[in-house]
Amino acid sequence: MATNSLTQRVSSGEPAAVARAISKIEDGASDAAALMKEIYGLSRGALIIGITGAPGAGKSSLVDKLALLYRERGERVGIVAVDPSSPFSGGAILGDRIRMQTLGLDEGVFIRSMATRGNLGGLARATVDAVAILDAAGYAKVIVETVGVGQDEVEIVKAADVSVVVLVPGMGDDIQAIKAGIMEIGDIFVINKADRDGVYATEKELEALLSLTSRSDAWDPPIVKTVATENQGLTALADAIDKFRQTQLSAPASSERRRAIARWRIVELLRERLLARVLASDASVAMLERLADEVATRRRDPYSAVEELIKS
């Protein structure tokens, strides 16, 4: 019943209820699954925008300015900032505090940072659930921002309706390796800090790489140049996002994309549930500790440890 009334409060757009619902799914509360089953039935079809790119690309400024633009158009905006680089402490809270100065007083904006909790994983699952909660609460645009270019972050951005990859001019010697991976997830490419030297070279390089990338749909990913801190290029970015969505609504490829996202979500959740079931009892946690000790002191290998855990 408590869950039911929380769902109703989320549905009526109450920020405190949204915050509480997200905390529940982050903490893996016992009623989280029941809550999410209700929440998924309440989807209002928010546009989910995933934004990723290397550290230092100015993603946070870009996200904040894009949110302000949507606010000026009268839309409510949810922001989920995924911060996997701070699995221990600090980062997420620090980030939140900085952002609150720009957007935090606006009741039409909801900002939430998500960080890793312990070694049971589930960050990606918690993130997509948080997005679903914001959708149910009537935020018309939900922006998911990921710091970093790791595996989980790529998956999170792929689960969005539109994936935006942010680059900056002259990123150094890792740029080739990064680009090779993100070429295939970017629906829109942004060259931020476009008042810096090297924009032309970065744009040409990006065009060359894009010309080598094949997509399953007919979309030709545009390159948008922005200077987020100066509020330049944001309208062009919003236009590109709208245009992509319009194309997707009528494209057959997008149903395959939605199915791939759904498959990934089920597998992520399944992975987490199975692990939680095996480690549910005090006895199995004690067994894990004993096996960890044996593996640490090289009296046992991890493979036979796992076999013993599964057998029990």
Next chain:
Amino acid sequence: MATNSLTQRVSSGEPAAVARAISKIEDGASDAAALMKEIYGLSRGALIIGITGAPGAGKSSLVDKLALLYRERGERVGIVAVDPSSPFSGGAILGDRIRMQTLGLDEGVFIRSMATRGNLGGLARATVDAVAILDAAGYAKVIVETVGVGQDEVEIVKAADVSVVVLVPGMGDDIQAIKAGIMEIGDIFVINKADRDGVYATEKELEALLSLTSRSDAWDPPIVKTVATENQGLTALADAIDKFRQTQLSAPASSERRRAIARWRIVELLRERLLARVLASDASVAMLERLADEVATRRRDPYSAVEELIKS
């Protein structure tokens, strides 16, 4: 029997056997578990050095130059480059090709890139297994390099004997968020590209952040300045690595660290195994596809889909 002889060939340091063994664990071959149980018994106590940092920090150059330094000292060096930013194609192979030009002709160096395969995960597990194979093959130093600062990458670097975090001067506005997360995993900090402007400011900022970070051991993480492309500072880095290892060999905190690593490895492997068991049959894969379709078209929520999968 085939596995057994492969183990022997790995143990005698044959590069082709090492490559084949790593491929087996990457592909999840049916005899991979049996192979790894044998391999773990053959550990020769290699020093495992984890190196991470943001894209553009020049990690690859640093790793290559550190490997050359160890080679000059007569040690065999294994390099495992984790490239989670290219879950699809391209990146890993591209990276390998570039590096081969510097180190590839030296038989005392083994280089392998690891990339994500499909959505079953297991990159972190495959990486630590690859490290164990190189250890068994007699590589005295095994360097694990991760591009990116995601969750998996942090875990991989934490699983090393020594964790090195690479920064560069003036990294931009994401630096605070990154630092908050990596402060706690770095045993040694490198400011690479230390011939650039802003070294002093970065060093002071790093010192300030380090002074706020508490460690479970008495180690005070040093800051080493390098210009990897000019081969500057590499001896100081190698000295810092040696010194940390010496400290660890006698420190009580390191046994807790080893236990935490062992626990993480067991949980990672357990997660993968449980998922593989549930999705082992054609029927369950078909069921996953059907459920993915229902979730994609919003006829079902992911939570009840997972419950149905587990029930079956």
